[in-house]
Amino acid sequence: MKKYIVNTKVQIIISIILSIIVGMIFNGNPILCIEILNPLGNVFLNLIKCFMIPLIFFSIVMGILNLGNLNQLKRIGIKILLFFMITTIIASIIGLSIGKVFDLNIENLQMSDNTDINANIGELKIITSLFAFVPENLMNVFINNNIIQIIFIAIIFGCVLLKYNQSMKLVINFCDELNELFKKIISGVLKLIPIGIFVLLTPVIVNNNFSNLIVLGKVILAYILACCIHIIFVYIPIILYSKKVKVGTFFKTIFPTIILAFSSASSLATLGSSMESTKKLGVREEISKFTLPLGATINMDGTAIFLSIISLFIATIYGIELSFVQMLLLILVIVATSIGTPGIPGASLIIIAVTLESVGLPLSGIGLIAGIDILLEMFGTAMNVCGDIVCSLLIDKKYETNIINK
Numbered sequence: 061m062k063k064y065i066v067n068t069k070v071q072i073i074i075s076i077i078l079s080i081i082v083g084m085i086f087n088g089n090p091i092l093c094i095e096i097l098n099p100l101g102n103v104f105l106n107l108i109k110c111f112m113i114p115l116i117f118f119s120i121v122m123g124i125l126n127l128g129n130l131n132q133l134k135r136i137g138i139k140i141l142l143f144f145m146i147t148t149i150i151a152s153i154i155g156l157s158i159g160k161v162f163d164l165n166i167e168n169l170q171m172s173d174n175t176d177i178n179a180n181i182g183e184l185k186i187i188t189s190l191f192a193f194v195p196e197n198l199m200n201v202f203i204n205n206n207i208i209q210i211i212f213i214a215i216i217f218g219c220v221l222l223k224y225n226q227s228m229k230l231v232i233n234f235c236d237e238l239n240e241l242f243k244k245i246i247s248g249v250l251k252l253i254p255i256g257i258f259v260l261l262t263p264v265i266v267n268n269n270f271s272n273l274i275v276l277g278k279v280i281l282a283y284i285l286a287c288c289i290h291i292i293f294v295y296i297p298i299i300l301y302s303k304k305v306k307v308g309t310f311f312k313t314i315f316p317t318i319i320l321a322f323s324s325a326s327s328l329a330t331l332g333s334s335m336e337s338t339k340k341l342g343v344r345e346e347i348s349k350f351t352l353p354l355g356a357t358i359n360m361d362g363t364a365i366f367l368s369i370i371s372l373f374i375a376t377i378y379g380i381e382l383s384f385v386q387m388l389l390l391i392l393v394i395v396a397t398s399i400g401t402p403g404i405p406g407a408s409l410i411i412i413a414v415t416l417e418s419v420g421l422p423l424s425g426i427g428l429i430a431g432i433d434i435l436l437e438m439f440g441t442a443m444n445v446c447g448d449i450v451c452s453l454l455i456d457k458k459y460e461t462n463i464i465n466k
Contacts, residue, residue, distance in 0.1 A: 071254035083265025104256040118239035124218030144359040151361040152391040155368025158286040211396045302453040321445040327356040343456045355448030362443025374425035
């Protein structure tokens with residue numbers, strides 16, 4: 061897996077370089093895009109859209125089932141879930157706020173479909189989506205790709221299976237197998253990311269002045285700044301409240317784990333190192349063995365910041381001014397989809413597609429940020445893992461006596 065990750069990163073860098081070279085050579089000549097690259101880009105996006113729905117559904121179901129049982133859910137599970145949800149909401153708000161402060165607009169930018177950013181791409185169905193999360197017909201939900209309704213059904217499905225887990229083992233095993241199946245399928249699709257980046261990014265460079273794309277550096281800076289703010293105003297106060305370790309000692313202890321998370325871009329791959337770090341920080345094993353696996357599945361603060369900034373950026377380049385209600389729905393979607401983020405490198409591209417689709421933003425915007433996706437995902441994973449460990453400290457402080465049965 062590590063060899064694949066390294067190779068993929070190298071391939072992505074090569075793909076970006078080739079996109080820049082080809083884009084600059086054919087700059088102002090859209091024939092290449094219209095006849096060759098745009099159709100291939102649509103094929104790549106359709107592959108993502110085709111498999112993202114079942115993957116999100118079963119990932120959410122299995123994320124809920126990872127709670128173990130209702131007794132654990134009642135004892136500390138709800139508090140852990142609340143912690144993760146609150147920090148994810150805060151992360152989303154910070155991401156949107158920083159995105160608003162930074163000027164992420166690119167004047168006269170044309171995307172790969174050769175439409176002007178002020179073109180009519182359809183109104184965002186925000187209010188309708190907000191109050192229509194309960195479907196009339198179960199099958200139509202999946203046929204129409206209604207993300208919010210699918211997430212709602214997955215949560216209900218997972219909670220019922222969790223309650224009746226003893227009598228539903230066959231169904232649970234079936235869901236687990238399907239979850240693994242779609243993970244493997246998506247892993248195969250993600251191997252095409254270098255090709256996908258080339259066919260999506262090249263038309264953007266062909267249709268635009270390359271200097272316009274420098275704004276992507278602003279996106280990266282905005283993301284890093286938002287992560288730093290989240291650490292300073294959310295994580296550090298919790299570390300101080302726990303009174304277990306000094307802030308400097310905390311970050312020194314988890315540094316190897318953070319580096320592993322950054323390099324692997326996978327919270328699940330870092331789980332063993334995270335448990336070792338919490339042990340050194342004095343967190344009891346019965347706490348960490350519950351909080352860390354759950355956090356690796358549903359705690360996505362870094363991902364929330366990433367999705368907030370990217371969604372705002374894509375809305376901006378398409379000339380869409382997000383209202384307060386639209387941002388509220390975006391936050392709700394980000395929190396919900398974060399639960400279903402697959403624990404595999406490169407999966408953030410799938411979650412971007414889900415988030416954009418759910419709030420009505422055009423998927424063609426993925427082509428502009430695909431080149432920096434892998435870098436932001438690495439930073440995001442490091443943030444997510446840091447949040448998991450901080451949560452373990454807080455829960456260990458909250459429950460001074462052992463209340464969790466091994």
